[in-house]
Amino acid sequence: MTDTTELVKLSAVQMAEKLRAKEITSRDLVSAQLDVIDAAEPSIKAFLTVSGEAALEQADAFDNLSDSEKAELPELAGVPIAIKDMIVTKGIQTTAASRILEGWIPPYDATVIEKLKAAHMPLLGKTNLDEFAQGSSTEHSAYQNTSNPWDVERVPGGSGGGSAAAVSSFEAPLALGTDTGGSIRQPGALTGTVGVKPTYGGVSRFGAIAMASSLDQIGPVTRTVLDSALLQEIIGGHDKRDSTSIPEGPRPMVAAAREGQRRDLKGLKVGLVKELNGEGFQPGVEARFHEAVDMLTAMGAEVVEVSCPNFKYSLGAYYIIMPSEVSSNLARYDGMRYGLRVMPPEDVAQTAANMMAYTREAGFGDEVKRRIILGTYALSAGYYDAWYGSAQKVRTLIINDFKKAFEQADVLVSPTSPTTAFKFGEKMDDPLAMYMNDIATIPANLAGVPAMSIPAGLSDDGLPVGFQFIAPQQRDEVMYKPAAALEAALEESWGAPIWSSLKTPWLDGLNK
Amino acid sequence: MQSELNVIADAIDSVQEAATADVEPTANPVPLETYLRPDVPVTPLPQSEVLAAAPATADGMFVAPQILGEE
Numbered sequence: 198m199t200d201t202t203e204l205v206k207l208s209a210v211q212m213a214e215k216l217r218a219k220e221i222t223s224r225d226l227v228s229a230q231l232d233v234i235d236a237a238e239p240s241i242k243a244f245l246t247v248s249g250e251a252a253l254e255q256a257d258a259f260d261n262l263s264d265s266e267k268a269e270l271p272e273l274a275g276v277p278i279a280i281k282d283m284i285v286t287k288g289i290q291t292t293a294a295s296r297i298l299e300g301w302i303p304p305y306d307a308t309v310i311e312k313l314k315a316a317h318m319p320l321l322g323k324t325n326l327d328e329f330a331q332g333s334s335t336e337h338s339a340y341q342n343t344s345n346p347w348d349v350e351r352v353p354g355g356s357g358g359g360s361a362a363a364v365s366s367f368e369a370p371l372a373l374g375t376d377t378g379g380s381i382r383q384p385g386a387l388t389g390t391v392g393v394k395p396t397y398g399g400v401s402r403f404g405a406i407a408m409a410s411s412l413d414q415i416g417p418v419t420r421t422v423l424d425s426a427l428l429q430e431i432i433g434g435h436d437k438r439d440s441t442s443i444p445e446g447p448r449p450m451v452a453a454a455r456e457g458q459r460r461d462l463k464g465l466k467v468g469l470v471k472e473l474n475g476e477g478f479q480p481g482v483e484a485r486f487h488e489a490v491d492m493l494t495a496m497g498a499e500v501v502e503v504s505c506p507n508f509k510y511s512l513g514a515y516y517i518i519m520p521s522e523v524s525s526n527l528a529r530y531d532g533m534r535y536g537l538r539v540m541p542p543e544d545v546a547q548t549a550a551n552m553m554a555y556t557r558e559a560g561f562g563d564e565v566k567r568r569i570i571l572g573t574y575a576l577s578a579g580y581y582d583a584w585y586g587s588a589q590k591v592r593t594l595i596i597n598d599f600k601k602a603f604e605q606a607d608v609l610v611s612p613t614s615p616t617t618a619f620k621f622g623e624k625m626d627d628p629l630a631m632y633m634n635d636i637a638t639i640p641a642n643l644a645g646v647p648a649m650s651i652p653a654g655l656s657d658d659g660l661p662v663g664f665q666f667i668a669p670q671q672r673d674e675v676m677y678k679p680a681a682a683l684e685a686a687l688e689e690s691w692g693a694p695i696w697s698s699l700k701t702p703w704l705d706g707l708n709k
Numbered sequence: 710m711q712s713e714l715n716v717i718a719d720a721i722d723s724v725q726e727a728a729t730a731d732v733e734p735t736a737n738p739v740p741l742e743t744y745l746r747p748d749v750p751v752t753p754l755p756q757s758e759v760l761a762a763a764p765a766t767a768d769g770m771f772v773a774p775q776i777l778g779e780e
Contacts, residue, residue, distance in 0.1 A: 304758040398739045411737055437746055443739065513721040533771055538764035540774070549774045567710060571717060587724040589734030594727055596735060628713055629720055645738025670739060 200708040201229045205367040206696070209276045209424040212370055216275045217267075223256035223275035227319050230277050234321065234368045237703035240349050242341045243363040245282050247322035248289050252277060255319035262317070271431050272451075273424075274317045279369035281360045282323035283330050284415065285404045286310055289320070293406045294338040295328045297530045297537045297560030307404020308439070309373060309415055309432040316431050321369050324359030328562045329527065330380050330408045332356050333634040336625055337564045345388060347660055347699060351618040354384030354634070360418040361388040365696070367704065371428055372418040377409050378515055379613075379638025381416050382650035386613035386663020389652045389695045391680075393417045393425045394638075396671050397645030398443040400429070401436030409522035410441075412515075412642040420696065422457070422651060422681040426450040429673065443671065453674035457681030463497035465679060468606025470667075472508040473637045478615045481656030486612045489653045489664050492686045493610075493679060503605050505598035508640050510591045512632060515639045517575050517588035524572030527565065532556035567628065596644045603669045608676050611637050613650035613663030637665060647673040651680050652695040654687065661695060 204226065207215070215221045231249045238244060259267075259275040267274060285291045285303040287310070292298045306314070313320065327337035335343045335358025343358045345351040346366040353362040360372035361384030374381035376394035385392025393416045400415045407413065417428040433447030469490060474483060494500050531553050532538035539555040541547060561569070575584040602609055614634055624631040641648035646667055653664035664683065666676035688694055753759075756769055765772035 301762055304754055304761065396739065398741070440743075441737065441739065441741065443741065507727060510724050510727045513724040516717060516721045517724065532764060533773055534759075535762035536764075546778045547774055548778055549776050552774045563710065567714065567717075570710075571714060574718075583725060584721070586734060587728035588721075589736060590728035590732040591724045592735040592738070593732050596738065629716060632717075643738065 201232055202704045202707055204229045205233050205370070207370070208421045209273050209370040209419065210421070210427065212276045213273050223259040223319060224253060226275070227252045227256040227277050227321070230321055230369055232707055233704065236707055237366050237368050240344060240703060241346060241362050241366050241368065242343050243324050243359040243366065243368055244279070244322045245292060245294065245325050245340055245359070246290050248320055251289070252319040252321050255314070255317065259317040259319070271316045271427070273371070273427050273431065276370060277319040277321050278313060279321045279324050279360060279363045279372040280310070281326055281357050281372065281374045283326055283375045283406050284309060284373060285406065286320065286323065289323060291323065291406070292340070293329045294326045294340055295560065295562070295565070296339045297556070299537065301535055305404065308401035308436045310404065312432050324357070324363050324372060326359055327356035328565050329406065329523070330356040330375055330377060331523070331564050331568055333379070333383055333631050334619070334624065335359060336621065337562055339562055342621060345618045346701070347389065348618065351620050351660070352387070354387035354614070354618065356380040357384045357418065361385055361390050361392065364390050364418050364420055365699070367701065370420065371424060373415055373432070374418045375405055375413055375415050376642065377412045378519065378642050379635040381418060382638050382648060382663065382665060383614045383634055385418065385650040387618040387661065389661030389699070391419045391422055391425050391649065391651050393429060393649040394641060394647060395429055395433060396443070396647045396673055398441045399447070399647065399671070399673060400433050401439045401442050403436055403438040407526040409519040410526060411522060412519060420694070422677060422684045423451070423454045425649065426454040426677050448672065448674045450674045450677045453677040454681040457678035458685050460496050460682045460685050462493060462679055462682055465498045465608070466606045467493050467498045467500045467679065468503035468602050468609040469500055470508070470602070470609050470611045471502050471504045472506070473611035477633070477636070478612055479617065479656065481658060482612050482614070482616065482662050485653040485656060485662040486664060489683055489687065490610065492683060496682055496686060498679065501605055503602040503609065505595070505602055505640070507591065507594040507598050511595055511640045511643055512636060514588040514591035514595070514643060516571070516632060517584045518592070520568040520572030521575045521585055522572070524569045524576065527569055530557065530560065536560070592643050595640055599640070599644045599646060608679055609667040611665045613637060613665040617656045617658055617660035617662060641667050646670050647676060649676055649680055651684055652687070654691070654695065655698060
């Protein structure tokens with residue numbers, strides 16, 4: 198039996214190998230992860246709900262399968278996973294980190310959850326996020342602040358700070374996130390983990406709580422590129438319950454990641470997006486980014502500069518389209534069928550309309566209210582053409598920029614986030630400063646193209662930097678190959694994975 | 710909150726420079742042909758599960774507060 202701390206530091210692929218070799222059981226894995234969660238949560242606070250007993254039952258169900266039954270399952274079968282609390286889980290409280298859904302037990306599973314259960318992957322619990330995935334620091338959660346495992350005085354990014362912190366701190370080998378403007382990739386960058394936003398429509402959104410439906414996408418959060426590829430192949434593919442789901446199977450991402458590990462990128466053209474680095478990007482972020490680009494060149498890739506002149510409008514377009522869709526989607530929280538209901542005080546008419554107003558006043562936080570107000574305004578008569586109509590046109594221009602860029606390059610690259618992790622409270626009073634965190638990740642959402650962030654090393658401040666790859670629509674495998682190659686080259690230059698530099702006091706004393 | 714909203718509104722106004730008349734709008738970045746699914750009956754959630762999370766129910770129905778302000 199391996200020590201707990203050794204076990205939880207393995208990649209998901211390595212855990213799966215040990216399961217197949219019968220060196221460990223799925224119950225051993227889940228127990229080890231639950232021990233780490235117990236030890237880490239007082240300082241990390243990544244989880245809103247831990248579903249330990251259910252996870253152990255799921256582990257036992259896997260362990261009791263015959264060898265031939267196990268052989269039919271995906272490679273990561275038996276490996277546990279954490280789920281962002283934006284994805285509904287039957288029988289497990291799902292809150293979107295909002296008071297309005299406090300205590301809600303969904304009566305159904307999201308499609309991705311059904312697929313994880315079919316793959317016999319135990320669910321460890323639900324991770325923290327900015328309320329309704331709206332934010333870039335996880336500080337907008339109605340319940341708790343999640344700490345960055347690299348420095349507990351700093352944010353883990355957002356909105357999926359809980360999933361990223363859980364994977365970074367070894368509370369879980371894998372997690373799911375949702376990415377509307379960077380909510381998987383930016384926390385990945387800030388916590389030194391891998392985060393992938395698949396092609397829009399590549400993974401079913403059925404059961405993902407809707408934020409901005411034309412931008413939302415579920416994707417993997419892991420510590421290695423190969424783990425993300427394996428996870429994305431499990432959760433991806435067509436779903437007739439999501440009308441925007443692409444009617445095709447998952448792309449060959451695992452093969453691409455394994456090919457990338459051979460570190461031969463001859464023939465690959467890499468486009469450096471001129472508008473997504475330089476001014477506004479922290480010097481330490483720039484330095485790690487350019488060193489990584491040099492490594493791609495050293496592995497045989499040809500690097501060209503590409504220009505996407507309309508990207509400067511992407512933040513503006515995003516902050517019109519996203520709140521517009523938010524204002525429509527969040528109208529469902531009306532205190533009628535599920536969730537919070539707050540009746541007006543006695544001197545106010547006890548009407549349905551007043552009940553909704555009091556419910557939303559009590560149930561939604563400031564950032565959610567800000568976006569609902571903004572979106573309602575953007576969609577109102579007189580402003581619709583100037584704002585929503587213009588933003589949709591900008592979306593076309595950004596898609597055209599990507600088309601032209603992909604004529605010159607197979608894959609595009611940029612830093613994931615302009616800065617490393619910032620301190621709690623630093624950007625809470627300045628919404629625009631907070632929105633700037635997603636400047637490099639938003640264009641991919643607007644265009645529906647796949648993108649991922651991998652760790653590129655530590656900045657001068659000792660905090661992780663993210664490196665972003667962007668591929669053409671429905672060609673997710675194209676980014677996995679250079680990402681796996683760069684990961685292997687970087688780890689060789691460091692002598693170990695990035696997490697070997699992470700101090701983990703919560704793991705001390707875990708090996709009995 | 711009002712001053713914050715004004716700052717945001719000014720920042721997003723820039724989209725109007727780029728949105729000239731010759732540009733078509735995009736609603737879904739991955740256009741799919743719309744299609745009708747086969748009309749196959751499925752079993753919905755049982756009534757008890759649908760009502761389980763409701764703030765107020767009676768006789769197998771959701772209970773809403775009065776809709777209009779007067780009796």
